[in-house]
Amino acid sequence: MQLSELQIDYIKELFNVGLGEAIVELNDMINEEILMSVPNFDLFEKNAIFDKLQIESSRNITAVVLPIQGGMECNGILLFPAQHSLNLVRKVLKETSGADTLTALEVESLTEISSIILDAIITSISDMMHVSISTGMPTAYSGTFQALVDKYYVGDTVMSVGMHFEIKDSQVRGDILFVQDILVIEDFLEKTNQMLSELGL
């Protein structure tokens, strides 16, 4: 599936606006400036996921999974390489020392932060698609990338939004992934084209 540059730019801008709101919310909560880069957007087949994200299937990762219902049935997943999730949480919580894995309470915070970000993206999508999208309780996942894919990726097409956070001189990378039926994606792109033509582009 080929996307035009214009489509990609539009979607990126859309997500960027949505993420902007998430950042405002996070900044309010933690009283620390978080910078976020303009997200990357990509679409690819599920079996290309390891190559596309350049994460080995056996690599341990931390992820937050958000069940999505309504207009778009899928799992929204925000995943971090293990050390990055640790960096993100410790930076946000201003904790300097501790164990080299996340504690239960820290996992909860990671879940909250991730769900705020995921929620912002979903809001952008639902706004554009004029559909109502509801979410269930976010849960944290920790294990190999392969096991995550096996457990939560029910569709065959991956919509990926790559992000970089920057908190207090520290770079944190995260990837938002939605895995769903190609039909849903096509619907999403259809809506994108409509919006573009309404804007006269």
Place this chain on the structure above:
Amino acid sequence: MTQGNAPPEYMTEAINRTDLGMIVINCHREIVFANDWVKEHSAVEGAIENKLITSVFPDLPPRLNRAMDKALNLRRAAILSNKLNPAPFPFYRDKQSIEERTLISQVVKIKPINVEKQYCLIEIIDISESVNRETALHQLATEANLKAEQIEAQEKRIRGIFESVKDAIIIVDAGGNIQMFNHTANELLSSASDTLNNINLHQFLKEKNQPLSEANGGVNQMAAMLPLWAKYADSIELEITPYGKESSFSAELSVSTVELSEQRHFVVVLRDITERKQYEQQLETMAKFDELTSLPNRTLLMDRIQSAIGRAKRFDNNVAIIFLDLDRFKIINDTLGHDTGDKLLQLVANRLLEGIRELDTVARLGGDEFVILLENLEHKEHAARVAEKVVSIFELAFDIDGHQLFVTGSLGIATYPENGETAYDLIKCADTAMYAVKDSSRNNYMFFSEKMNENARKRLELEAELRLAVKNEQFSIVLQPQLSPDKQVLHGAEVLVRWFHPSKGYISPVDFIPIAEDSGFIEQIFDSVLDQACQFLAQYKHALPQHFRMGVNISPRQFSSEAFTKRFMAVLNRYQLETRFFELELTEGMLMKRTDETIALLRSLVEKGFVISIDDFGTGYSSLAYLTRFPLHTLKIDRSFIIDLPNDEEAALVCKSIIGLAKNLGLMLIAEGVETKQQNEFLAAEHCDVIQGYYFAKPMPVQNFVEWLDALNADSN
């Protein structure tokens, strides 16, 4: 909730008994249900149902408000984690907590409920215990981290010290296998890093150049040696061969025991002492060898003589000591400088070494004194042959910076067992024999004899008597007149000293003046002489010719003293005498020494009115060029040139030349030691100015001189 839909009682009971707080709000944000947990843990008075949640709990955080909005409007679930939102609701454990305002730590979950209408369930989970547990764990972890950091820092510090120590430190196990080592150890024993690990120490060590090799049971030996070294030896000196190298270096090793992981280990501290050894060797050389000539010095010589005596005793043969002193070396040092003197000594040392057997020793005692030790001699005469050879090495000139220098040596020989049994005795005897040569002919050698000791004893005796003589004023003066060759004009008289010893009678100045010079009595003797001369002048100056002058001999020792002029003037003042009465007689040697200072001193004396003459002219080493630089008045030609006059042609020629020289330089000439009419006639013919000697008069005591003077005056009248 309407009555019709009321849930069964057990369900209400279950919801009320759960440990969760549960609040349900409607789309107007009114509380439609709150379970007992909420009521029990809130400090709100009265019923809360049907009230706006924001009025029951007015201080809810914005995050919670937004989440509730999203749940009601967008049907989004949310979680408020404890770390980011520690206590969104004002819930307390008990009454005491309310007073203390200690809130329950919470996790809040917001869940949309979509039945006929939109509701929102708020779950409040008390996680105070988890928070406490995690806080405690975190504190433990922090403390552990801190401790780990401290340990790491400490270890880094210790490692730093370990690595920066300039000694090699090696830790080996009980068998001598290397377990740990510092940088210095690695550098010292191996070039590449890590190659020392697990190598057995014995591979590096050699004792007396023998490796503690495998064949010698190196490993076993190592295991046996280490505890012994640790227990009994402060330090061990060994040769070390670095890993994979052929050459070795000297090292000092100290070993101590240490228990590591409940096993016995050894700490081996190793220091490269190559430099120290070299330094020690250098010190030893310095202590035993003369720096200038590289010959053995006195210390080493004494050792060698003593060992030679030991061997001679066992094998029943002879040892000879030749003591060599260069003749007039002092003059060379004084006139040509110490550099030249030093070079001459080096050349002499070389010639001596060429002239002796390898078995024998040439040593320098210091100054211009050398000693040759001859060992294993069959006959004493062999020493004489060596001495002759030594005398002959001086026949050729020494070339120093283009100058051809001739020098001779005086040698004294002493032999074992005849002259002594110790090194000290032999050296003393050889020295005495050498002095005997100096006193007689110089440039020769002599064997020591007891008679020489007798002479040395006499000399000491004389010195003691001289001390008494000064104290008891046993010195008197005699005067020898100085006249024109025709006896018509009396120029003056030389003042000479006599020592009248109470038991030995008159003692010749030839015998006691050198001793007086050496011992320092010469100044007191001179004072006495000057005093008597002044007395004579004060008493008889009316009877003397107007230009009458008294010649007084000045010793080199006095002349260098700054107080000389002051002391002299003080005596003259006491007798109210003028300086013009005095002619100061100096020798050539005195003028050649420290020329600039001497010229200054002479000028100041001449300015005061003294007259300066050179005594014994022709016997010293004067450079004629110097004569013009000194403010001289008179030359006194030495008696040795007069004695062979007038028949000896050479003597006549020398005398004529000296007289000519004096005339040309405008100096007055006095001939000493004139004894015959013929000598006087010869000198008169050569226009010599003044004659002194037996021919006219012997030196006379003052009273006799006065009588002689009267007779002379009567004659001329």
